[in-house]
Amino acid sequence: MTEFLGLYNYWIVIFLMMTGFYIVIARENLIKTIIGLNIFQTSVFLLYITMGKVTHGTAPILKSSHGGESHGGKSHGAEHGQDLHAATEGHIDLSVDAVTEIYSNPIPSVLMLTAIVVGIATTALALALVVRIREEYGTIEEDEILEMDRNS
Template structure:
């Protein structure tokens, strides 16, 4: 079981690092947003897996039974709202991308900074 737990954590770290890698190595702004989403989702999975109890059931109370083990409801509440807030902030980011495309004609980060720095061309 120890290995299983570590396997879970390692996959979360792997996903987080994949998102981080996309964020710092790709210059396309939409790709960067996708990377941020992957990063964000890895944190979600991490929280939810912290609340899991082996052999537990979803935290919906069962009538008249005392021995049921429920998984921890608190991370569920936090992540439930975080997902909806996440898509809202993604929408704002995409709106910014649309405006950048209209203003600069490109969404590649290096070209945008080149234009901002007034490299003569």
């Protein structure tokens, strides 16, 4: 049982994802469909972000505030000694006084920042199309639109 409890984050994401999926396929209102797509999208963001989390980790913002050159030399030297450590414990900042800090993975954050911004672009485009469809058909209900298409 406990070996499955560690997967709870995926299950919550899947629940949210399936709720969005249900809205997309079951609702006939076009705006509602876009809302469902948004929920689906946000759950995908959450999927990536949960995968980047490391237990007892913190946000990937480096604590030490040295100047560029000197810190570069020192951390490079320390890195060789503790390579094995870094491989087993995820992201570790090897600061000068060897205080290890565990950071969560920054890569999912980066990918999802891009995805959020692209997502708003597609949402805006979809909403513009809805406005246009409403001007043309006078409705945003999918079944009514299909009916009009069939009759014409």
